[in-house]
Amino acid sequence: MTGKGRELADMMERRKVDILCVQETRWKGSKACSIGAGFKLFYYGVDSKRNGVGVVLKEEFGRNVLEVKSVSDRVMSLKLEIEGVMLNVVSSYAPQVDCELEEKERFWSELNEVIESIPMGEKVVIGEDFNGHVGEGNTVDEEVMGKFGVKEWNIEGQMVVDFAKRMDMAVVNTYFQKREEHRMTYKSGGRSTQVDYILCRRGNLKEISDYKVVVGESVARQHRMVVCRMTLIVCKKKRSKIEKKTKQKLRQALGGQVVLPDDWETTAEVIRVTGRKVLGVSSGRRKEDKETWWWNEEVQDSIQRKRLAKK
16 A cells, blocks of 8 residues: 555546455554545554555545444454445455465454354445455355356365355355456466455345456556445335424424524424324323233233243
């Protein structure tokens, strides 16, 4: 990231990318800072010479951040609320093939813990340099992979697939048919391969309408930006007729004013009078439910025994 903040922001603006996970930032500390062009970077790192992860957001989404979890210099997550939808963005950087087994196990343990801590009703997207090859085809892994991977496969890639199975996630890269050049996320010299992936929960896969690898950018010398288009389905609550009528009557009582009077006693009286007109006034007595004649001591004892047996 050193010296590349503005270049990265310009690329995101030009490519119309709202949220971007970055790895191997090599920035020390845990902060949030503006990188220009209306983008904000949240990052975490412990060494300025290796590792480091971050998430770049459009500044308008920066106001929606509810929580930032800096787990390690290989795993961090952001929780955003966008029009009532909870979206968790996880940026992670897996150890290279030649790293010690202990370091790999620690990484997968950290990533497992982060995903397990996210409630099932919330959306999750992982943007990651996994340093592994998941292969192609889905003869044995069809529940988490599509048919359009890259032929190359290794043990680190199988770790990705096993993780997706455990967490009920899908490897987005493999579900969209693209030319081979647009599937390669890493290019160095004469070698091209796929090591960078986007994962999401299997139940949210239908909300991702496209995926592609962006070629022709020079921000990173070897890695290419991997992009997917995800639509957040927002369920807007419909206002009831009573609610609309109450607001309409209240506005009429205030003489068309939108702002409430400074005098609280006047305001409270207007609300009470409007409430009586629209909603009516109850007697305050609790009506006896005529359908609960069967709720006798025998039934209550049976229910209690059932609860104890369940415990």
